[in-house]
Amino acid sequence: MAPQLDGYFKQVDKLSESFIERLGKAVSIPSVSADAARRPDVVKMSEFLVSELKALGAHVESRPLGVQPGTENLDLPPVIVARYGSSPQKRTILVYGHYDVQPARKEDGWATDPFKLSVDDQGRMYGRGSTDDKGPVLGWLNAIQAHKEAGIELPVNLLMCFEGMEEYGSEGLDEFIEKEAKPGGFFEKAEAVCISDNYWLGTEKPCLTYGLRGCNYYSVTVSGPGQDLHSGIFGGSAQEPMTDLVRVLGKLVDTDGKIQIPGINEMVAPLSEDEKSLYEDISYSMANLYESLGSKTGIYADKENTLMARWRYPSLSVHGIEGAFADPGAKTVIPAKVIGKFSIRTVPNMESDKVDSLVFKFIKDEFAKLGSKNTVSVKLLHAGNWWVASPKHWNYSAAGRAVEKVFGVKPDLTREGGSIPVTLTFEKATGKNVLLLPMGSSTDAAHSINEKLDRRNYIEGTKLLGAYLHFVAEEEMKA
């Protein structure tokens, strides 16, 4: 039986101006987590959420995370957890978002004050945090309010987890989630998880995201002389670490992105016909790629291979070199110690440890071929696993039906090339299916200047979050 949503939708439309006002209030609090001096604003933003949630009748707790590691006595911003409803007859859904934002200064090139929501005549709502992630967080609050004011009961018990350090490494969050997912914890009863903190693939068609690549980040250090040398004095008489390093880095990957380290590509899960067919329908074109690249320097000429290369195949990028001359101008230095940085985006079924040992062996073998008296060392700087959920789980089919109801189209089933580490944390801690259900679109410029959220995405997105709760409440237990 399809849920009756018309009353809810009408109420959202009726309240839409007040929802935009709510977003305006949130954007006006510069809750920049990376800047210690802004910490009081991050805390102020947490208090704003607490007061809004209380006004809606939710049970709310502000949970301290202690002192920020590496600081003397700077407290981490609290995690705001809230519960709306606790009926044993209802499904319990856990949602996540973050209330901190990236840094922003008008001087960086913003057309408007980044901490004042500015709505233009196209309905584009500019402001830091509008799409990442204050809009989606408030979407859940808006959904509760519209239900209340329309006199419609929320069909699920809603658990909320809103953190304030996402843009600065989510310090302390993993332990918190693991603890609260255990028996007796705040998230104990969660039956599925929904995270709204990514973006549509384009601007028209909503999507559900079921996979993320992992990332293993390496440094390779080549050193020789005791200190930097002058190339006039020593050039030609000493082996140069930079010569060795560029020769080794040049062996890692070819121009078309094919990783040259033996054994890496062999670990990739084969492409099934079933999976392959998912790519055909996705609303994406090469013009979209060229627009976002700002050039036509793509590797593949077709949509399917391009998307697969980003989502389901590994990639290797060389990011830069530390210790060499990196400034404008000309300096005749022979750097004594240079550190190349590169990373591999990982996918099923690559095992992180095995990737590491193949990388280490390859670098050492290639370096040995050079016959250099310099020394090399390779280090894993950090590793984050890939994640793939089943898009056939009821959590996804419910979300898919909600998208159809609100937008009149089937959503794209997408993966992403980057990582959202909290996804894996929730999956591991709760053992439940995790859904990524984005609100914003590909043109929102999260992390960049002139970040915005379209009015349509915010208001219809609020409808979508509410509709999702209805459909998820009705889905038969399949998992």
Add this chain to the structure above:
Amino acid sequence: MAPQLDGYFKQVDKLSESFIERLGKAVSIPSVSADAARRPDVVKMSEFLVSELKALGAHVESRPLGVQPGTENLDLPPVIVARYGSSPQKRTILVYGHYDVQPARKEDGWATDPFKLSVDDQGRMYGRGSTDDKGPVLGWLNAIQAHKEAGIELPVNLLMCFEGMEEYGSEGLDEFIEKEAKPGGFFEKAEAVCISDNYWLGTEKPCLTYGLRGCNYYSVTVSGPGQDLHSGIFGGSAQEPMTDLVRVLGKLVDTDGKIQIPGINEMVAPLSEDEKSLYEDISYSMANLYESLGSKTGIYADKENTLMARWRYPSLSVHGIEGAFADPGAKTVIPAKVIGKFSIRTVPNMESDKVDSLVFKFIKDEFAKLGSKNTVSVKLLHAGNWWVASPKHWNYSAAGRAVEKVFGVKPDLTREGGSIPVTLTFEKATGKNVLLLPMGSSTDAAHSINEKLDRRNYIEGTKLLGAYLHFVAEEEMKA
């Protein structure tokens, strides 16, 4: 007939404390040319030289060079030119030095105040500019004074040229020298040039330097995307400029310093038996190399090949990459535009223009092999020619005899791997032989912290400069 120098030498010894005092006064003026705020001190240093030279009875002129290019109204420090003697019966020798110094701050790690001459119990005289180049400049003044006070006539007409911008590119000097070398100019009558602004190869044996390598410095730019990309989102779907750049840079030179660009090594002048024999006697050892490298990562196992590699063969160094991630830590960026920097040290008979065209062609060919859609461009950032003088010229034989007289050993005949551009300027402008006659030793740490000049090098060096003038006056005209 060997010159009678005993009276002069005795007088130098007698005056040695006052010579050290003179150096102390000079070091106490922080004439840092790179720092606009120190410009008054650079001028003060020029005034100190003028007043000392006048007191010795020299004709002195302080010549303005106009406003420093790139500044509003910052005057360049003047060139101090002086003449001591103008007898038509005597030879005229032109000497060059500079009175400005490198920057220095106690906080950089100096054991003593860099602008206060501190003499330790080993006779090491620490202070910025002690060896580079205030000691050698004052050496000429000391030589004049000792002659005067011993009642010995200076056997040559001495022309002096002391500049105040050497450590900041010798702005304006080339044009000045060219003008003054012409008929009617201050340097018109110069018959040979002597520059004391380099160093002994070691610490015990003096040397005469007859060659310098040139330097052609290049940038190679690879660009593709319109802006930096996130490797999570785009890795695998776009060709990456950094991948292309490291692959091209990796082709330039091998670990043992052999340049891989076809045609470069073929331009190098063949080694004659005569030239080869010069290397055997030079006082240098592999232990010296390893000590200055701070490692045993030399390319050759023997002294001769090591020195030849530094002095008479070309070398190629990769200095770094601009535009890529160069900081500590891990950043998952795909840089949109990366600029590799490398330079080739040039030697006889490499033609600068031909080197450029071989480099440009090689880079373009290697890039074409990659099959990349990114774009590449190569630029020459600057070029300075190599220089080689004949060590058989009377200017050198006179200096060699002076070294034997003062130090009791034949000097090493050396070349240097780096460039001293003013050498070429003097040679071209005057058409005369140029001799590099160093005063300081290899351990003096010019440009570094704890710069020093050994008391022995300063006092015996003053004797050497005076003795050189006597021998050069007596040498038969051969050239």
